[in-house]
Amino acid sequence: MxxxxxxxxxxxxxxxxxxxxxxxxxxxxxxxxxxxxxxxxxxxxxxxxxxxxxxxxxxNGIGRQLRQGRTGLVALALPDLTSPYYGELAAVLVDAARERGLTVLVEQTDGDPDREREVATGFPVRLVDGLVFAPQSLPVEELQQRRDSTPAVLIGEYGEGSGFDRVTIDSVDLGDTAVQHLLGLGRSVVAFLGDKAEASTRPPVVAQRVEGYRRALRRAKVRFDPTLLRPLPEWTRAHGFDGTMALVAARPDVDAIFAANDLVAFGALHALRRLGLRVPQDVAVLGVDDVDEARFAAPTLTSVALDRARMADLALGLLADRLAGHHGPPRLLTVSGDLVVRESTAG
Incomplete structure (x- = not known):
């Protein structure tokens, strides 16, 4: 990398x-x-x-631009600030920007395409020097046609082919790492909790994690069972709870859950307690993001950690280059996940 x-x-x-x-x-x-x-x-x-x-x-590059009449303001547009992952990402990016003498204006889009479109076209962030943006639903074609000249960096799995600098997550490797860990524990009926109802509607983050899930199964010569890909409307605690209740009812032989994120995993832990199943003795549970709450769950949650501080630093570095006059082709920087093993898989 x-x-x-x-x-x-x-x-x-x-x-x-x-x-x-x-x-x-x-x-x-x-x-x-x-x-x-x-x-x-x-x-x-x-x-x-x-x-x-x-x-x-x-x-750095951004600081030098302030001498040229720039505002020293950077916009950060995220889907949901109540999400621990995005809340923690916003916090580290604000800290990283402050160390560069910058102020961050935060906009919540709720993953709504109309609000993401407003951000992409420059409203309500017209007075900023640059934009760090995590789109979820705006079509890539619209990002390609963006006319606003404010330098922008996309963060997350979305936006491939958009023409923007991107800091992305290797979610294929992430899914592979998660499922490889669960299979290595001797688990053989591993569910992915957080798919979409139709494979054709999978956003990139879901499609990549499913690809990693299947890759780990192939390597271990474990037969892929599509009934173990369990769809959820959203990646929340409540949907994780409901999804786990339905999963165990349909597949009482399940012995491991790869949850799409930590919130889904927290809901799964609650559902398994409600069902009288022990974690990890009966069902091992693994999440993604390693939010702060994972260390205090009962049991503590094994998770694939994403280095949010590094993501923030990379995004601001790319933005600094553009503000300093870099006009080259779009660049892609990739962050991998690191497995943090806790009680929900280790016992």
Whole structure:
């Protein structure tokens, strides 16, 4: 996987926050000095510049753009801020942007195509320098025809062929990793909880996880059983609960559940308790995202962790390149998942 744009090998690059803390001033003051703001006292400018030199701080692409009259605002458009995954992603991206001297404006789209269309066409984020966008339902054809000139980076599995820089998740590998782990425990009836009712309507994230699920089965020479692909209307706790109740009623021999995300897995854990089934002795459960709640579930939840901080850093790096004048073809950076084993599969 290629390294993040504008990153420095070795130690973590010095940030505006590092300089501000060392100099005992605000991040805004350091930003004003870096960007040659006229209303900074000479002695303060000299003090901050001394710490900049001492700490070897190097302004990134976005910071340099502020000297050219940019607003220092970046928009972040996500489907659902009440989702732990997207809430945590927003938090780390806001922190990463703050270290670059940027302010983030957050827009919730609810995955609605009309609201995603508004974001893609520049409303309500017209005054920003750049956009980080996680579309869910807007057709790729519309993204290709986007006329707004604001640099944008897509984050997530959606948007292949859109012509935008993207930070994506290798959900095929993620599904393979999850099911390989469950099969390695000796489980033989592994369900995927979170499919769509019709294979033709699977969005990319679902299609990729199903592909990874099937790849792991093939490698282990386990017969694929389509009845173990269980559809859910949405990836929520409630639907995870209802889906698990229906799954066990239809397939009482199921001994492992690969849940599409951690919320679905939490619902599955509750349903299995309600049914008197033990986790993991009777049914092992594995989720995706490794949200903070996974460490406090009962039992604690095994999950495929996604490095949200790295995703945020990669997205802002791509955006910084565009704002610094990069006009090359769209780039794709991929983040893989790491298995975090806890009680729901380990006992």
């Amino acid at each position: 290629p390294p993040p744009p504008l990153s420095t090998p070795g130690r973590r690059p010095t940030t505006l926050r590092d300089v501000a803390e060392a100099a005992g001033v605000s991040i805004k003051t350091v930003s004003n000095v870096v960007n040659d703001h006229p209303h900074v006292r000479p002695e303060m400018r000299a003090k901050v510049k001394a710490f900049i030199a001492e700490l070897d701080y190097r302004p």
